[in-house]
Amino acid sequence: MKEKKIVIVGAGVAGVNAATKLVDQGYPGELITIIDMGKDPYNRKPEEVMTGFLGAGGWSDGKLTYHTAIGGQLSKYCGEEKAMELMDQVITNFKRFHPKPEEVQCSNPEAEPDFIKPYFGLRLFPVWHVGTDYLSEIAKNWYDYLVSKGVQFEWEAKVTDINFKNNTGAVTLPQSDLQHFFEYDKLIFAVGKSGIDFAQELANQYQLPDEPKSVQIGVRFEAPQKHFQKLIDISYDFKLYRKFEDKGVSLRSFCTNNNAAYVAVEETYGDHSYNGHAKKDMRYRNDMTNFGILMEINGIEDPFTWSRDLVKKVQKDATGLYYSPSRRPSQTSEGGTVSAVAINSQQMDEVREAFQGYYQYIDDFIEDMKKVFPTLAHDWGVYIPEVKYLSPEPLVKYRNLSLTKFPNVHFVGDALSARGITVSGAQAIYVAEDILSYYLRDTEYPEFISHYVA
Numbered sequence: 001m002k003e004k005k006i007v008i009v010g011a012g013v014a015g016v017n018a019a020t021k022l023v024d025q026g027y028p029g030e031l032i033t034i035i036d037m038g039k040d041p042y043n044r045k046p047e048e049v050m051t052g053f054l055g056a057g058g059w060s061d062g063k064l065t066y067h068t069a070i071g072g073q074l075s076k077y078c079g080e081e082k083a084m085e086l087m088d089q090v091i092t093n094f095k096r097f098h099p100k101p102e103e104v105q106c107s108n109p110e111a112e113p114d115f116i117k118p119y120f121g122l123r124l125f126p127v128w129h130v131g132t133d134y135l136s137e138i139a140k141n142w143y144d145y146l147v148s149k150g151v152q153f154e155w156e157a158k159v160t161d162i163n164f165k166n167n168t169g170a171v172t173l174p175q176s177d178l179q180h181f182f183e184y185d186k187l188i189f190a191v192g193k194s195g196i197d198f199a200q201e202l203a204n205q206y207q208l209p210d211e212p213k214s215v216q217i218g219v220r221f222e223a224p225q226k227h228f229q230k231l232i233d234i235s236y237d238f239k240l241y242r243k244f245e246d247k248g249v250s251l252r253s254f255c256t257n258n259n260a261a262y263v264a265v266e267e268t269y270g271d272h273s274y275n276g277h278a279k280k281d282m283r284y285r286n287d288m289t290n291f292g293i294l295m296e297i298n299g300i301e302d303p304f305t306w307s308r309d310l311v312k313k314v315q316k317d318a319t320g321l322y323y324s325p326s327r328r329p330s331q332t333s334e335g336g337t338v339s340a341v342a343i344n345s346q347q348m349d350e351v352r353e354a355f356q357g358y359y360q361y362i363d364d365f366i367e368d369m370k371k372v373f374p375t376l377a378h379d380w381g382v383y384i385p386e387v388k389y390l391s392p393e394p395l396v397k398y399r400n401l402s403l404t405k406f407p408n409v410h411f412v413g414d415a416l417s418a419r420g421i422t423v424s425g426a427q428a429i430y431v432a433e434d435i436l437s438y439y440l441r442d443t444e445y446p447e448f449i450s451h452y453v454a
């Protein structure tokens with residue numbers, strides 16, 4: 001047998017789906033090790049938003065988008081039909097470990113309403129709603145299943161080095177600063193956004209070729225839900241969009257949360273940016289709506305550095321900014337105030353300067369929303385910035401997402417080109433299927449083969 005031991009770096013959505021596919025198909029769990037710098041689902045705390053079992057997906061707003069145009073690149077690698085089938089598998093996994101699978105519901109809007117047409121397009125696609133509150137239970141059930149299948153986990157263990165040339169890696173235990181090493185035959189690199197620095201280091205160290213990328217930046221917009229109700233009735237997670245092809249800019253509303261909707265602070269590279277989540281438990285109902293207004297800007301030479309510099313410029317007192325013509329920052333679901341420094345309209349000019357002219361697109365977007373939703377007027381606020389760091393995206397073989405320079409190393413999830421739960425999980429299953437087909441061809445592992453074929 002040529003390859004045996006699989007190490008998965010990151011127990012996030014991608015890592016967990018890859019391991020599940022492997023053991024579901026009879027791959028011996030003992031040969032799979034998942035290393036994560038966060039905690040197992042029994043010990044992970046709600047404030048640990050980005051790390052631990054299910055990663056950023058573990059405390060997300062639990063919306064599983066079901067369309068190849070949403071959530072990053074998938075069909076580019078495997079085609080439309082396969083992409084949908086892979087996403088089905090991810091959704092099935094979430095339902096399978098859900099304590100009340102019958103509550104997982106799909107919203108599927110069908111027609112673009114006339115009242116938004118003069119100003120915006122509306123992207124229509126199905127979304128499965130899992131509910132943030134259930135994610136912790138799902139995580140525990142899922143974890144127990146993988147443990148029962150023999151999968152090995154290392155928690156609170158940060159992978160700090162990987163040697164792609166001799167298939168080894170180093171793990172540091174932050175509590176003690178102790179280090180140990182691991183070997184792998186196949187590596188699935190699934191570090192998500194919280195591992196983006198590490199991914200960049202490796203990309204630099206091994207001079208990994210990458211795909212050209214765009215900038216994705218904007219604000220998290222928040223307002224009372226009543227102003228948007230007419231549209232929410234048609235599409236719960238509505239996606240308004242507009243495109244300025246000649247300028248290389250497009251805008252979309254991103255990840256809409258309603259009913260019990262909270263703005264969440266994300267910390268990347270030590271800076272604050274914003275996202276949102278929705279609680280399903282109606283005890284948390286606050287009748288607010290929040291969504292990103294995200295610009296995709298093409299043609300910027302080094303989009304990663306450009307975005308990072310911009311994010312740094314819109315920080316104050318070690319957090320992000322909040323602007324509203326009439327409101328104050330809202331409460332978090334834990335009852336505190338969302339961390340943000342409130343600024344006035346003069347200070348907004350500094351923000352506009354930091355965006356180097358591109359903020360005009362966001363101003364126009366908000367102005368036009370005021371026309372489409374006339375009660376909105378001044379009853380809104382923006383948390384600045386919301387950012388999606390799309391870099392680095394190393395060049396991979398589309399067949400199995402392995403590095404073009406190191407064929408036994410597979411990149412998946414947000415560490416590759418995904419921006420959401422369904423696509424991250426689907427990419428990982430795609431890789432697992434490739435590994436399984438490889439083993440299927442390799443008859444030197446009879447136990448595995450007999451199980452797989454059975």
Ligand SMILES: Cc1cc2nc3c(=O)[nH]c(=O)nc-3n(C[C@H](O)[C@H](O)[C@H](O)COP(=O)(O)OP(=O)(O)OC[C@H]3O[C@@H](n4cnc5c(N)ncnc54)[C@H](O)[C@@H]3O)c2cc1C
Pocket residue numbers: 009010011012013014015035036037038049050051052053054055056057058059060061062063064065071157158159160190191192193194195196198264266275276277412413414415418419420421422424425
């Ligand atoms: C607040 C919030 C709400 C969201 N809501 C939604 C939503 O409703 N729908 C949706 O589709 N998407 C949502 N997302 C995005 C979604 O969660 C991510 O796209 C998805 O989790 C990415 O999966 P992943 O496996 O690639 O990375 P992650 O799920 O982030 O997992 C990465 C894992 O790698 C570990 N790790 C990182 N570096 C190392 C290292 N060096 N050593 C060891 N371990 C490491 C981390 O601890 C983490 O557990 C949300 C994100 C946030 C932050």
